[in-house]
Amino acid sequence: MTKICSVEKKIRSEGKDLILCDETRSELLPILRRVQDRKGYISDKDMQEIADRLGIHPVEVYSVVTFYSFLNYEKQGSTVIRVSNCISNLLAGSKKVLREFEKELKIKSGQTTKDKKITLKETSCIGMCDKAPAIMVNDKLVGNVTPKKVQQVIKGIRNGK
Amino acid sequence: MENKRKGPVVFSEIKSIDALKEALRIGRVGVLDVVRDSNLKGRGGAGFPAGVKWNLAASANDDKKYIVCNADEGEPGTFKDRVLLTEYTRLIFEGMIIAAYAIGAKKGFIYLRGEYRSIFPHLVNTMAEMRKENLLGDGILKNKDFSFDIEVRLGFGAYVCGEETALIESLEGNRGEPRNRPPFPVYTGYNGHPTVVNNVETLANIPHIILKGVKWFKSIGTEKSSGSKIISVSGDCKKPGVYEVPFGTTVKSILKIAAASDTKAVQVGGASGVCLPKSQFDRKIGFEDISTGGSIIIFNSKRDMLDAADNFLHFFQEESCGQCTPCREGIPVLIEGLELLKRGECDKKYLDDLLSLAETMQLASKCGLGQSAPNMFVSVVDNFKSEYKLSKNTRKENLFHG
Numbered sequence A: 001m002t003k004i005c006s007v008e009k010k011i012r013s014e015g016k017d018l019i020l021c022d023e024t025r026s027e028l029l030p031i032l033r034r035v036q037d038r039k040g041y042i043s044d045k046d047m048q049e050i051a052d053r054l055g056i057h058p059v060e061v062y063s064v065v066t067f068y069s070f071l072n073y074e075k076q077g078s079t080v081i082r083v084s085n086c087i088s089n090l091l092a093g094s095k096k097v098l099r100e101f102e103k104e105l106k107i108k109s110g111q112t113t114k115d116k117k118i119t120l121k122e123t124s125c126i127g128m129c130d131k132a133p134a135i136m137v138n139d140k141l142v143g144n145v146t147p148k149k150v151q152q153v154i155k156g157i158r159n160g161k
Numbered sequence B: 001m002e003n004k005r006k007g008p009v010v011f012s013e014i015k016s017i018d019a020l021k022e023a024l025r026i027g028r029v030g031v032l033d034v035v036r037d038s039n040l041k042g043r044g045g046a047g048f049p050a051g052v053k054w055n056l057a058a059s060a061n062d063d064k065k066y067i068v069c070n071a072d073e074g075e076p077g078t079f080k081d082r083v084l085l086t087e088y089t090r091l092i093f094e095g096m097i098i099a100a101y102a103i104g105a106k107k108g109f110i111y112l113r114g115e116y117r118s119i120f121p122h123l124v125n126t127m128a129e130m131r132k133e134n135l136l137g138d139g140i141l142k143n144k145d146f147s148f149d150i151e152v153r154l155g156f157g158a159y160v161c162g163e164e165t166a167l168i169e170s171l172e173g174n175r176g177e178p179r180n181r182p183p184f185p186v187y188t189g190y191n192g193h194p195t196v197v198n199n200v201e202t203l204a205n206i207p208h209i210i211l212k213g214v215k216w217f218k219s220i221g222t223e224k225s226s227g228s229k230i231i232s233v234s235g236d237c238k239k240p241g242v243y244e245v246p247f248g249t250t251v252k253s254i255l256k257i258a259a260a261s262d263t264k265a266v267q268v269g270g271a272s273g274v275c276l277p278k279s280q281f282d283r284k285i286g287f288e289d290i291s292t293g294g295s296i297i298i299f300n301s302k303r304d305m306l307d308a309a310d311n312f313l314h315f316f317q318e319e320s321c322g323q324c325t326p327c328r329e330g331i332p333v334l335i336e337g338l339e340l341l342k343r344g345e346c347d348k349k350y351l352d353d354l355l356s357l358a359e360t361m362q363l364a365s366k367c368g369l370g371q372s373a374p375n376m377f378v379s380v381v382d383n384f385k386s387e388y389k390l391s392k393n394t395r396k397e398n399l400f401h402g
């Protein structure tokens, strides 16, 4: 059951038919982002705490976290590599790039390296269609990543660049 | 601002903030009239007249109104908003400020897709500059009764959040699931208040129109599609990139601009658009012919169009919010059907069933994602018959008759 937060109470008392608490609930995604930025993922305990703060049920927070592919409820490597599997990348040979990453990191797409440093994922179009094959390294967009450049990218990450 | 790019409208020369001054001079009603008369249609894909949206929001009686810049750009093959946000930042903000002034909004949002987070600091810094210049914040350009500010909100990798009602759900802190429309956001948008959602490019057009006038704007493009379209070209060509072309430009001339050769097919409008064979390269970009959010993907003769369709269908399967049945259940059936087609195991009867399923999805899905998910499948079946062979054996089981 949804707890009613103070803002919503106020709105209800003014007779406005709003389902959720006005400004408060809308802060949910920015809050989740801050938590994830700090820890890399959002734990069950975090969800509980956030829910308490916003006066909503933890399940609601959970349902939001699981909806968005860039929100994680599981621990990730400190760097997340996302290889775009969109059409432009496919045309430019992104499958080979993904395979090269899998080979070099010795993991499959969706997994994290043993040392917990790097997680490899796939994603849709990242808006770098003119520089395909393109990948994301955490928030950074990197274009023209041919299979040959894969080693270089990994080295860069391992050296903390 | 140094202007490296060249184009008829958005990429044409303009002095920053002159349009805002002009807007304040002609007043709210003046701005609303200009935008309506300009026939500027939304550049995000749907092509709804911006003037109508603005006028509805302006006449709504509410002390809280919002303007949202849709920077969720998720359509495969589209990256023009990335370029606009990076290189024409102040122009977009100026468009938003003018919109806010016209409809009476005090607050605006930019909904920036998570993939573009690297642009976030640049947007925030530009806003800080503009606050110092009294272009954002309280009493803009010394107008006591005009205050407006913008907040940048980040998305988290959900394509469907580009749909305006899903975007609003996301802003409110919910799962990005589209709502039924009507009611439209101009009546009940963010937290129930009137909200105008416009694409980045639509807003970038505004300062030019305000400053250079309706007559100038309408002289560009075609009768039904005024102005220009910024296109994102990628795929098999020598010069992929962002170009601004007047409406009415043919696919053929775009191929020339992009230095493409040996082209077999052009996908216009991204995964949700249509796939044109060579015989249709004379068709024109515009609302009366092929309407597009700007994605142009070029395929050369070596490409397998069934593979392309397969990629798009998997994209939609991944991105569907799963709320409604035609979309959620239809996409996997089309994927399977495509697999049969590839293997030459699909017969005429079953293909007809698949096409009527596609039609059902187009008609009965709740939002544009499900409505357009089958487009590529239908395009390939219709336009690229030589790429698949139908089976002569009729399958025992079929879609609709058990």
Ligand SMILES: Cc1cc2nc3c(=O)[nH]c(=O)nc-3n(C[C@H](O)[C@H](O)[C@H](O)COP(=O)(O)O)c2cc1C
Residues within 6 Å of the ligand: B041, B042, B043, B044, B045, B046, B047, B048, B050, B070, B071, B072, B073, B074, B075, B159, B160, B161, B162, B163, B164, B165, B197, B198, B199, B200, B202, B203, B367, B368, B369
């Ligand atoms: C699945 C889906 C995704 C969409 N993605 C975007 C998008 O990324 N950017 C955008 O401006 N419009 C997108 N739209 C269209 C918006 O719903 C809306 O029509 C548009 O933002 C309105 O702005 P405009 O009138 O200026 O084009 C999308 C629509 C659908 C159905």
Ligand code: SF4
Residues within 6 Å of the ligand: B160, B177, B178, B319, B320, B321, B322, B323, B324, B325, B327, B328, B365, B366, B367, B368, B369, B370, B371
């Ligand atoms: S059409 Fe698809 S994406 Fe749109 S509401 Fe239905 S299930 Fe969700």
Ligand code: FES
Residues within 6 Å of the ligand: A084, A086, A087, A088, A089, A124, A125, A126, A127, A128, A129, A130, A132, A134, B076, B077, B078
């Ligand atoms: S289609 Fe691949 S990055 Fe856009």
